[in-house]
Amino acid sequence: MEKKSIEQRARLMLDGVIIEPDTAEILSSLKEYSNRTFVHSLNVAFISIQIGLDWGFDESRIVNLAKGAVLHDIGKIKIPLSILEKKDALTEEEFARIRLHPVYGYELARKRGYGSPVLDIILHHHEHIDGSGYPDGHKVTGLSLETQIVSVVDTWDAMTSTRSYKPELSGQDAMLELADFTDSFYNTEAVRGLRNVTDK
Numbered sequence: 001m002e003k004k005s006i007e008q009r010a011r012l013m014l015d016g017v018i019i020e021p022d023t024a025e026i027l028s029s030l031k032e033y034s035n036r037t038f039v040h041s042l043n044v045a046f047i048s049i050q051i052g053l054d055w056g057f058d059e060s061r062i063v064n065l066a067k068g069a070v071l072h073d074i075g076k077i078k079i080p081l082s083i084l085e086k087k088d089a090l091t092e093e094e095f096a097r098i099r100l101h102p103v104y105g106y107e108l109a110r111k112r113g114y115g116s117p118v119l120d121i122i123l124h125h126h127e128h129i130d131g132s133g134y135p136d137g138h139k140v141t142g143l144s145l146e147t148q149i150v151s152v153v154d155t156w157d158a159m160t161s162t163r164s165y166k167p168e169l170s171g172q173d174a175m176l177e178l179a180d181f182t183d184s185f186y187n188t189e190a191v192r193g194l195r196n197v198t199d200k
Protein backbone atom coordinates (compact mmCIF):
# COMPACT_ATOMS: atom_id res chain seq x y z
CA MET A 1 0.00 0.00 0.00
CA GLU A 2 1.20 3.54 -0.83
CA LYS A 3 2.44 5.60 2.10
CA LYS A 4 -0.11 8.34 1.34
CA SER A 5 -3.02 5.95 1.32
CA ILE A 6 -1.79 4.30 4.54
CA GLU A 7 -1.82 7.75 6.14
CA GLN A 8 -5.31 8.48 4.86
CA ARG A 9 -6.68 5.14 6.02
CA ALA A 10 -4.98 5.56 9.40
CA ARG A 11 -6.58 8.98 9.83
CA LEU A 12 -10.03 7.58 9.03
CA MET A 13 -9.59 4.64 11.40
CA LEU A 14 -8.38 6.90 14.19
CA ASP A 15 -11.36 9.22 13.64
CA GLY A 16 -13.67 6.21 13.91
CA VAL A 17 -12.09 5.03 17.15
CA ILE A 18 -12.05 8.39 18.95
CA ILE A 19 -15.75 9.10 18.34
CA GLU A 20 -16.79 5.85 20.02
CA PRO A 21 -18.66 7.16 23.15
CA ASP A 22 -16.50 5.68 25.95
CA THR A 23 -13.26 6.54 24.20
CA ALA A 24 -14.49 10.03 23.34
CA GLU A 25 -15.46 10.69 26.94
CA ILE A 26 -12.14 9.48 28.36
CA LEU A 27 -10.19 11.46 25.78
CA SER A 28 -12.09 14.63 26.47
CA SER A 29 -11.16 14.35 30.18
CA LEU A 30 -7.54 13.77 29.16
CA LYS A 31 -7.56 16.78 26.84
CA GLU A 32 -8.94 18.95 29.61
CA TYR A 33 -6.35 17.65 32.10
CA SER A 34 -3.25 17.68 29.91
CA ASN A 35 -3.52 18.77 26.32
CA ARG A 36 0.10 17.77 25.75
CA THR A 37 -0.65 14.17 26.77
CA PHE A 38 -3.81 14.21 24.64
CA VAL A 39 -1.89 15.32 21.53
CA HIS A 40 0.86 12.77 22.24
CA SER A 41 -1.79 10.02 22.51
CA LEU A 42 -3.29 10.92 19.14
CA ASN A 43 0.17 10.96 17.53
CA VAL A 44 1.05 7.57 19.00
CA ALA A 45 -2.24 6.09 17.80
CA PHE A 46 -1.88 7.59 14.31
CA ILE A 47 1.61 6.12 13.82
CA SER A 48 0.76 2.78 15.44
CA ILE A 49 -2.23 2.34 13.13
CA GLN A 50 0.01 3.03 10.13
CA ILE A 51 2.38 0.27 11.24
CA GLY A 52 -0.57 -2.12 11.64
CA LEU A 53 -1.84 -1.24 8.17
CA ASP A 54 1.63 -1.57 6.69
CA TRP A 55 1.86 -5.04 8.22
CA GLY A 56 -1.56 -6.06 6.94
CA PHE A 57 -3.28 -6.45 10.33
CA ASP A 58 -6.99 -7.14 9.96
CA GLU A 59 -9.49 -4.47 10.91
CA SER A 60 -10.39 -5.70 14.40
CA ARG A 61 -6.73 -6.01 15.31
CA ILE A 62 -6.09 -2.45 14.15
CA VAL A 63 -9.11 -1.12 16.04
CA ASN A 64 -7.78 -2.68 19.27
CA LEU A 65 -4.30 -1.36 18.52
CA ALA A 66 -5.77 2.10 17.93
CA LYS A 67 -7.82 2.03 21.14
CA GLY A 68 -4.87 0.85 23.23
CA ALA A 69 -2.57 3.42 21.63
CA VAL A 70 -4.92 6.35 22.05
CA LEU A 71 -5.66 5.37 25.67
CA HIS A 72 -2.14 4.23 26.63
CA ASP A 73 -1.42 7.23 28.87
CA ILE A 74 -4.91 7.76 30.22
CA GLY A 75 -3.67 6.89 33.74
CA LYS A 76 -1.76 10.19 33.73
CA ILE A 77 -5.07 11.79 34.65
CA LYS A 78 -4.39 10.47 38.17
CA ILE A 79 -0.90 11.97 38.36
CA PRO A 80 -0.81 15.45 39.95
CA LEU A 81 -0.11 18.18 37.39
CA SER A 82 2.71 19.45 39.62
CA ILE A 83 4.53 16.21 38.70
CA LEU A 84 3.18 15.71 35.18
CA GLU A 85 4.03 19.21 34.01
CA LYS A 86 7.17 19.68 36.10
CA LYS A 87 9.85 21.60 34.23
CA ASP A 88 12.84 20.23 36.16
CA ALA A 89 14.00 16.64 36.45
CA LEU A 90 11.77 14.45 38.61
CA THR A 91 12.75 13.29 42.08
CA GLU A 92 12.86 9.57 42.83
CA GLU A 93 9.47 9.74 44.56
CA GLU A 94 7.87 11.69 41.75
CA PHE A 95 9.20 9.21 39.23
CA ALA A 96 7.80 6.35 41.31
CA ARG A 97 4.41 8.05 41.16
CA ILE A 98 4.63 8.53 37.38
CA ARG A 99 5.48 4.85 37.00
CA LEU A 100 2.05 4.00 38.36
CA HIS A 101 0.21 5.57 35.40
CA PRO A 102 -0.03 2.29 33.39
CA VAL A 103 -1.76 0.66 36.39
CA TYR A 104 -4.11 3.61 36.88
CA GLY A 105 -4.91 3.59 33.17
CA TYR A 106 -5.52 -0.15 33.14
CA GLU A 107 -7.99 0.14 36.04
CA LEU A 108 -9.82 3.00 34.41
CA ALA A 109 -10.17 1.18 31.08
CA ARG A 110 -11.04 -2.13 32.73
CA LYS A 111 -13.96 -0.51 34.54
CA ARG A 112 -15.17 0.80 31.18
CA GLY A 113 -15.16 -2.73 29.77
CA TYR A 114 -12.28 -2.57 27.28
CA GLY A 115 -11.01 -6.00 26.25
CA SER A 116 -7.66 -7.57 27.05
CA PRO A 117 -5.87 -6.56 23.81
CA VAL A 118 -6.51 -2.92 24.74
CA LEU A 119 -5.82 -3.38 28.46
CA ASP A 120 -2.54 -5.16 27.70
CA ILE A 121 -1.29 -2.17 25.72
CA ILE A 122 -2.24 0.29 28.47
CA LEU A 123 -0.72 -1.77 31.29
CA HIS A 124 2.48 -2.80 29.52
CA HIS A 125 3.48 0.07 27.23
CA HIS A 126 6.50 0.82 29.46
CA GLU A 127 7.71 -2.76 29.64
CA HIS A 128 10.97 -3.64 27.85
CA ILE A 129 11.60 -6.91 26.08
CA ASP A 130 14.55 -7.68 28.40
CA GLY A 131 12.27 -7.34 31.43
CA SER A 132 13.75 -4.02 32.63
CA GLY A 133 10.57 -1.99 32.20
CA TYR A 134 7.59 -1.32 34.45
CA PRO A 135 5.18 -1.97 36.11
CA ASP A 136 5.73 -5.75 36.02
CA GLY A 137 9.15 -6.24 34.43
CA HIS A 138 7.61 -8.52 31.78
CA LYS A 139 9.93 -10.17 29.30
CA VAL A 140 9.01 -10.33 25.62
CA THR A 141 7.02 -13.53 26.04
CA GLY A 142 4.44 -11.66 28.12
CA LEU A 143 3.99 -8.78 25.70
CA SER A 144 1.67 -8.64 22.69
CA LEU A 145 3.12 -7.40 19.41
CA GLU A 146 0.64 -4.52 19.58
CA THR A 147 2.02 -3.51 22.99
CA GLN A 148 5.55 -3.63 21.64
CA ILE A 149 4.54 -1.38 18.72
CA VAL A 150 2.98 1.20 21.05
CA SER A 151 6.04 1.05 23.33
CA VAL A 152 8.38 1.98 20.47
CA VAL A 153 6.10 4.63 18.98
CA ASP A 154 5.47 6.16 22.42
CA THR A 155 9.20 6.55 23.05
CA TRP A 156 9.87 7.95 19.58
CA ASP A 157 7.05 10.50 19.83
CA ALA A 158 8.20 11.59 23.30
CA MET A 159 11.75 12.06 21.99
CA THR A 160 10.64 14.10 18.98
CA SER A 161 8.14 16.32 20.83
CA THR A 162 9.07 19.54 22.58
CA ARG A 163 9.14 18.86 26.27
CA SER A 164 9.65 21.42 28.95
CA TYR A 165 12.85 19.95 30.39
CA LYS A 166 14.77 19.02 27.26
CA PRO A 167 14.99 19.98 23.60
CA GLU A 168 13.32 17.67 21.12
CA LEU A 169 15.28 15.42 18.76
CA SER A 170 14.79 15.15 15.01
CA GLY A 171 12.98 12.03 13.83
CA GLN A 172 16.25 10.58 12.57
CA ASP A 173 18.20 11.28 15.76
CA ALA A 174 15.40 9.72 17.80
CA MET A 175 15.56 6.67 15.53
CA LEU A 176 19.30 6.39 16.17
CA GLU A 177 18.72 6.49 19.92
CA LEU A 178 16.02 3.84 19.61
CA ALA A 179 18.38 1.70 17.57
CA ASP A 180 20.79 1.64 20.55
CA PHE A 181 18.08 -0.06 22.60
CA THR A 182 16.70 -2.36 19.94
CA ASP A 183 16.68 -5.95 21.14
CA SER A 184 17.15 -4.92 24.76
CA PHE A 185 14.21 -2.56 25.27
CA TYR A 186 12.39 -2.63 21.94
CA ASN A 187 11.21 -5.17 19.41
CA THR A 188 13.42 -4.99 16.29
CA GLU A 189 10.47 -5.48 13.94
CA ALA A 190 8.50 -2.72 15.64
CA VAL A 191 11.46 -0.33 15.32
CA ARG A 192 11.73 -1.25 11.63
CA GLY A 193 7.97 -0.75 11.23
CA LEU A 194 8.24 2.68 12.81
CA ARG A 195 11.12 3.62 10.51
CA ASN A 196 9.09 2.55 7.47
CA VAL A 197 6.13 4.75 8.28
CA THR A 198 8.06 7.80 9.51
CA ASP A 199 10.77 7.88 6.80
CA LYS A 200 9.91 10.78 4.56
Ligand SMILES: [Fe+2]
Nearest residue numbers: 072073125126
Ligand atom coordinates in the same frame (compact mmCIF):
# COMPACT_ATOMS: atom_id res chain seq x y z
FE1 LIG B 1 3.15 6.18 29.35
